[in-house]
Amino acid sequence: MSFTVQPCAKHLGAEISGVDLSRAIDTETFAKIDQTYAKYGVIFFRNQDFSPDQQISFSGRFGEVGSFPLAQYSLDGHPEILLVSNIQKDNVNIGLADAGQTWHTDMSWSALPPRGTALYAKEIPINNDDDVFGDTLFASASAAYEALPDALKNRIEGLKAIHSYHAKHAYRAKVSVSDREEMSQDQKDAHPNVVHPVVRTHPLTGRKCLYVVTGECVGIEGMPENEALALLDELATHTVKPEFQYRHKWQVGDFLMWDNCSVQHLAIRDYELPLRRLMHRTQFAGSRPY
Numbered sequence: 001m002s003f004t005v006q007p008c009a010k011h012l013g014a015e016i017s018g019v020d021l022s023r024a025i026d027t028e029t030f031a032k033i034d035q036t037y038a039k040y041g042v043i044f045f046r047n048q049d050f051s052p053d054q055q056i057s058f059s060g061r062f063g064e065v066g067s068f069p070l071a072q073y074s075l076d077g078h079p080e081i082l083l084v085s086n087i088q089k090d091n092v093n094i095g096l097a098d099a100g101q102t103w104h105t106d107m108s109w110s111a112l113p114p115r116g117t118a119l120y121a122k123e124i125p126i127n128n129d130d131d132v133f134g135d136t137l138f139a140s141a142s143a144a145y146e147a148l149p150d151a152l153k154n155r156i157e158g159l160k161a162i163h164s165y166h167a168k169h170a171y172r173a174k175v176s177v178s179d180r181e182e183m184s185q186d187q188k189d190a191h192p193n194v195v196h197p198v199v200r201t202h203p204l205t206g207r208k209c210l211y212v213v214t215g216e217c218v219g220i221e222g223m224p225e226n227e228a229l230a231l232l233d234e235l236a237t238h239t240v241k242p243e244f245q246y247r248h249k250w251q252v253g254d255f256l257m258w259d260n261c262s263v264q265h266l267a268i269r270d271y272e273l274p275l276r277r278l279m280h281r282t283q284f285a286g287s288r289p290y
């Protein structure tokens with residue numbers, strides 16, 4: 001099967017055309033898609049029409065697909081598919097309504113963050129003037145690293161940042177449209193802080209990537225807190241500068257995947273009901289950051 005690749009921003013993002021994900025993808029074609037994914041960090045396929053099982057099976061070719069702990073937000077009969085949505089049924093959210101509303105890379109607060117994440121667009125908020133809302137921004141953490149001055153690259157070489165799920169939870173609740181309650185002590189105990197390199201190496205391309213997240217990194221090992229927080233803020237702010245970004249304007253039928261090593265992302269919450277947004281989200285395993 002042959003396909004075309006259309007890059008869509010200077011540093012990341014590419015549209016793949018000519019692939020129908022509801023049909024079998026042979027090994028050679030898959031290997032080329034996988035290489036394109038590693039190279040561009042974000043890839044997407046327009047006008048797809050495939051079943052939940054097909055989404056799970058395709059996602060699973062990139063890494064083992066996980067189930068989501070928030071069972072009430074998964075697609076009926078498919079614990080591997082998380083509903084990301086503002087839609088409500090009987091005044092109750094059918095899915096996770098506040099996903100991704102601050103810049104982040106998925107689950108960096110865990111010891112083994114997922115390699116990548118995929119969204120399949122089922123409903124997109126569009127008003128009567130055909131304005132589309134709910135874009136997602138992506139930023140290349142590898143281009144951001146490469147643009148650093150050498151002195152700063154040397155300074156951060158070998159440093160390890162502390163990532164905190166509790167800090168992320170509190171930060172999200174503070175700055176996004178969210179009705180999350182404060183975490184209980186049991187929840188906090190279940191998610192201890194983890195440590196990852198400030199500069200990650202992409203396991204397939206070998207490119208170095210900045211791996212620090214605003215609101216989620218709470219320190220750097222062996223560095224005084226004030227100095228660490230200032231450095232983390234400088235690096236995280238640099239990572240998501242406009243020059244490293246791609247903005248995805250969604251269409252129903254888009255299947256889009258991002259790489260959690262080389263890319264950070266942000267969901268733009270600029271819509272409210274009755275405008276509806278519904279994504280089927282899958283996530284697949286990666287390797288320990290190094």
Ligand code: SIN
Pocket residue numbers: 084099100101117135136265266267268279281
């Ligand atoms: C996410 O961060 O998982 C969701 C992103 C989006 O809904 O655009």
